Amino acid sequence: MSSINVIDSIMGSGKTQYAIQYMNEATELERFIYITPFLDEVQRIKDSVQDRTFKEPDNRNNEGTKLRSLKDLIAKGEDIASTHALFRTADDEVIDLLTEAGYTLILDEVMTCVEPINVRPSDIRKLERAGDIEITDNRVIWKGDPNDDSRYLDIRLTAQAGNLFYYRGKFLVWSFPPDVFKAFDKVYVMTYLFDGQIQKYYFDMHGFNFDLYSVKHDGEKYRLLEYDKTSENRKELYGLIDVYQGKLNDIGKRKNALGVRFLQKADIEYLAQVKKNLYNYFQNIAKAKREEVYYSTLKEIEKTIQPKGYKEPRRKKGEDKKPPQVVIPHNARATNLYGEKRAMAYIFNRYMNQEIKVFFQDNGVKVSDDVYAVGELLQWIYRSRIRNGEPVELYLPSSRMRQLLQDWSEYKL
Incomplete structure (x- = not known):
């Protein structure tokens, strides 16, 4: 199981600066994947980390996808900076590549780990009657054509990845595969008020243990301290x-x-x-x-x-x-x-x-x-x-x- 560290520190306290400092001071043996919501922050990391060359996934490959590029960069052991949007598409191949690669994940802001799927209950029942899906312990299992490319393509792909759930006979929910987090050596999540974040509940649901920290600047450098909300002013x-x-x-x-x-x-x-x-x-x-x-x-x-x-x-x-x-x-x-x-x-x-x-x-x-x-x-x-x-x-x-x-x-x- 990964070592998960949550830097729960008020906005402007220096979370990103700490991450940049940490990556600048790390040995050559440590590899990083830095995930942030916005492309301009990707560029900031590429510009700010001195002795490493962070690579950004692109679509210049045979498959024409950033996901393929991400996999190739992991296979080469590159330091990688990318967005939440791409990281959310991680699949079993990404998990396999990460498992032996020895990466540290730095997640700038919590990510969307759980999301409703906009599908009508009547369509779900239709797929179930047709034998295309089977619902077992709330998990949706795809039983139909493994290459189906109809209007239910998204449902098929999500169900085949094992990340689709059906609740209370009404709605579908996508959940990010927890094995992605398990594949990292270390995980750092940088946010604020983690106790109310959806990702915290996601960690609880999957039995992840995590340590809480605040970040402070002591006049010389940024340091992690034991979490104490009373120090937030x-x-x-x-x-x-x-x-x-x-x-x-x-x-x-x-x-x-x-x-x-x-x-x-x-x-x-x-x-x-x-x-x-x-x-x-x-x-x-x-x-x-x-x-x-x-x-x-x-x-x-x-x-x-x-x-x-x-x-x-x-x-x-x-x-x-x-x-x-x-x-x-x-x-x-x-x-x-x-x-x-x-x-x-x-x-x-x-x-x-x-x-x-x-x-x-x-x-x-x-x-x-x-x-x-x-x-x-x-x-x-x-x-x-x-x-x-x-x-x-x-x-x-x-x-x-x-x-x-x-x-x-x-x-x-």
Whole structure:
């Protein structure tokens, strides 16, 4: 079993810097695979690690796939930097190659280890009646044509890999193969509030043991210390966030207000009020320009609630790239694109996906919606200029989310 180390340290404490320092100081005998959410972070690792040449998988091979390139690089014993998206496609061949290769995995931010598959229950029953699938102890086993390339191709491939599960007669769930983590000599996971992360519950479900650490800079170098949340200066960070308190919060009084189903069922009048509130907050309270703000909500209503003057900027003629977004994903993390933004609005009440929650509960794993929610919120807030120690303004109309943020600041979570 791999040695798993979780660096659970607050944003900006130096997790990535520690990883770079560790790789720079490692002997030539140690090999690394560094996995990060974004391509620009891949380049950062390639530029920052001095005495190693990190290779990035590409599609210049006979199969024309990055997965083939990843396998070839592992076989050659190269140091590798790549993205979560590619790492999620790891299969049995990757596991076999890693098992004897002696790699250390550094995972920048938790990855999506469990995900619902969007398939109608009627299609699942149809496949079962046709004998194409068999469901044993919730695991979906493919029994049909091993080369089936119909509209059920994704189901076939996932089931053949042994990573597809069926729960409560309603939904399919994909789960990352745990043997991938077992194939590494050492694993480092760098994140914050790991206790509320889906990957933590995934580790619990598969019986992985892990050690928790914080990272600190002692004036000379970054060091790992035994995890201690009381050393995080939460009150100081919370003091940089001017959380709006006033009538604009009336739209979020109910505990379930602004959750997924609530927003999906919201009528035109309610959404129009949300739009007015957003404009009022940014224009009159925060007195912020478009380039100084970002906000998030349920993707289905993003365009409906966009207020005048704060819509997405378009790339101007002659510009190399589009200006930073105004509307960003509500689960945004690990990006520096919004580091100049000073005013934010989180029009959402975060809960774990119900199907994922059921998946863990049916496997005997206890989950915490509250720690999960505040962890996601803090990662989102930290995309702003607060990462540079500068104050920010926040419109957080959900009464539940405001309370969770305050509870976090008082070490109650």
